[in-house]
Amino acid sequence: MALARRHFLGGAALLAVGSAAPAQAGVVASRRLTALSRTLEVNGRAARVFGLLGPDGTQGLTLDPGERFRVRLENRLAVRSIIHWHGQTPPVRQDGVAETGLEALIPPGGAQEYDFAPRSGTYWMHSHAGMQEQQLLAAPLIMRDRADLHADMQEVVLMLHDFTFRDPAEILAGLRGMGKMAGADQGMAMGGMAMPGMSMSGMSMPGMAMDGTAKPGAADLNDVAFDAYLANDRTLADPAVIRVEKAGQVRLRIINGAAATAFWIDLGGLAGQVVAADGDPVHPLAARLLPLAEAQRLDVLLRIPASGGAFPILALREGALERTGIVLATAGARIAHLPATAATPAPQVDLSLEARLRAAMPLAAQPARVQRVTLTGSMMGFHWGIDGREWPQHRPILVEPGSRVAFDLVNRTGMAHPMHLHGHRFQVIGLGGQALAGALRDTVLVPAHATVRIAFDADNPGRWLFHCHNLYHMAAGMMTEVAYRGFRDGV
Numbered sequence: 001m002a003l004a005r006r007h008f009l010g011g012a013a014l015l016a017v018g019s020a021a022p023a024q025a026g027v028v029a030s031r032r033l034t035a036l037s038r039t040l041e042v043n044g045r046a047a048r049v050f051g052l053l054g055p056d057g058t059q060g061l062t063l064d065p066g067e068r069f070r071v072r073l074e075n076r077l078a079v080r081s082i083i084h085w086h087g088q089t090p091p092v093r094q095d096g097v098a099e100t101g102l103e104a105l106i107p108p109g110g111a112q113e114y115d116f117a118p119r120s121g122t123y124w125m126h127s128h129a130g131m132q133e134q135q136l137l138a139a140p141l142i143m144r145d146r147a148d149l150h151a152d153m154q155e156v157v158l159m160l161h162d163f164t165f166r167d168p169a170e171i172l173a174g175l176r177g178m179g180k181m182a183g184a185d186q187g188m189a190m191g192g193m194a195m196p197g198m199s200m201s202g203m204s205m206p207g208m209a210m211d212g213t214a215k216p217g218a219a220d221l222n223d224v225a226f227d228a229y230l231a232n233d234r235t236l237a238d239p240a241v242i243r244v245e246k247a248g249q250v251r252l253r254i255i256n257g258a259a260a261t262a263f264w265i266d267l268g269g270l271a272g273q274v275v276a277a278d279g280d281p282v283h284p285l286a287a288r289l290l291p292l293a294e295a296q297r298l299d300v301l302l303r304i305p306a307s308g309g310a311f312p313i314l315a316l317r318e319g320a321l322e323r324t325g326i327v328l329a330t331a332g333a334r335i336a337h338l339p340a341t342a343a344t345p346a347p348q349v350d351l352s353l354e355a356r357l358r359a360a361m362p363l364a365a366q367p368a369r370v371q372r373v374t375l376t377g378s379m380m381g382f383h384w385g386i387d388g389r390e391w392p393q394h395r396p397i398l399v400e401p402g403s404r405v406a407f408d409l410v411n412r413t414g415m416a417h418p419m420h421l422h423g424h425r426f427q428v429i430g431l432g433g434q435a436l437a438g439a440l441r442d443t444v445l446v447p448a449h450a451t452v453r454i455a456f457d458a459d460n461p462g463r464w465l466f467h468c469h470n471l472y473h474m475a476a477g478m479m480t481e482v483a484y485r486g487f488r489d490g491v
């Protein structure tokens with residue numbers, strides 16, 4: 001690859017593998033990140049999953065303020081892979097995707113170098129190859145800023161996953177086959193009608209309430225029945241317990257790394273202040289219950305009571321009873337057992353928080369050409385697309401270099417779609433026709449039958465993936481490219 005070659009020629013002396021020690025003033029050697037297999041215990045059973053091991057021996061990577069993203073990614077898997085730096089805005093050939101043809105998958109035993117100026121905040125990284133992300137090839141990517149270092153504040157990362165012992169490819173095949181079996185008149189239409197025999201292959205019934213009755217008019221939720229929901233790789237049977245100080249302040253960095261699950265984050269007895277969405281600062285907003293779609297992040301400031309105690313932070317699966325979480329606890333606090341199911345189902349994740357978020361540093365006012373992007377498809381055959389086309393039969397969305405671009409994301413389907421644009425930061429500027437100066441994000445939820453308007457500056461030339469981050473929708477075809485006019489694929 002041209003980029004890797006240039007980097008090797010220009011910076012070979014800096015590529016001391018596995019060392020984070022400064023090579024010279026202001027320069028840090030590549031940090032090593034390793035894609036590998038590991039074993040987790042889930043519900044008392046061993047699970048073979050993927051992982052991304054950082055230089056400190058834990059999952060994920062944390063960079064210091066001002067540090068460049070200078071990373072050597074090593075593939076120790078038995079399969080080809082590539083890791084996408086979700087929400088970061090690198091040059092297009094370092095985005096960590098192979099679908100555009102601008103980068104290649106990394107072979108087993110191979111490595112790839114990356115070097116770009118990162119955005120600070122709460123990010124994450126995950127495989128963009130096959131269905132590896134469903135198998136937990138994903139980890140936190142935290143870019144500290146100077147304020148984080150000087151603040152008298154403890155950082156806690158909460159990373160969420162949905163987990164299945166089954167092969168994700170089989171699940172997708174089951175979802176597609178189910179639609180065919182259902183036929184046009186069997187009630188698999190949006191809105192959720194009862195259908196017999198839904199337990200095969202572990203699929204859950206869209207639009208079904210927890211007692212198995214249909215929810216007339218409700219949107220479809222939760223295509224896939226998972227075996228467990230993980231918070232920092234653990235279930236509530238044995239949750240991560242994180243020691244905090246009485247009267248201390250915590251910056252909770254919440255990452256929804258789930259494949260196909262939106263959650264409500266329940267801060268319980270703690271009052272929280274949302275200070276960032278998808279890594280970008282927002283005006284502080286008090287909240288206790290926070291909706292979080294797939295791939296989205298929220299940073300929340302928490303104050304631990306002076307009296308101390310144990311404080312569960314729960315993630316509630318939307319439209320369902322299942323939940324997961326971690327426990328923040330002061331020294332000696334008694335930690336009660338928390339059941340992994342709630343008594344009543346959590347509501348559907350919505351835009352109630354989105355409507356209240358305001359970017360701390362919004363885009364400068366500027367006219368934009370609004371383009372309509374229609375989200376299409378249905379549970380029928382599990383076909384999902386954009387403007388009626390399924391990847392790779394997509395039609396790229398053309399943008400003018402240097403221009404302000406706006407998209408009206410019009411959801412014509414009965415399911416919500418968390419839409420992710422690579423390589424850019426967009427602002428949410430309209431919800432259902434209502435204008436707002438909302439959060440800067442890289443992933444926005446477009447609920448069933450809703451319209452969301454986003455705007456961004458076309459300041460990062462290339463061809464960039466734009467897709468639903470429900471990974472089964474993405475695999476089924478809900479992906480396209482945003483292509484800069486005049487961008488040349490060659491070097």
Ligand SMILES: [Cu+2]
Binds near residue numbers: 384417418468474478
């Ligand atoms: Cu979707």
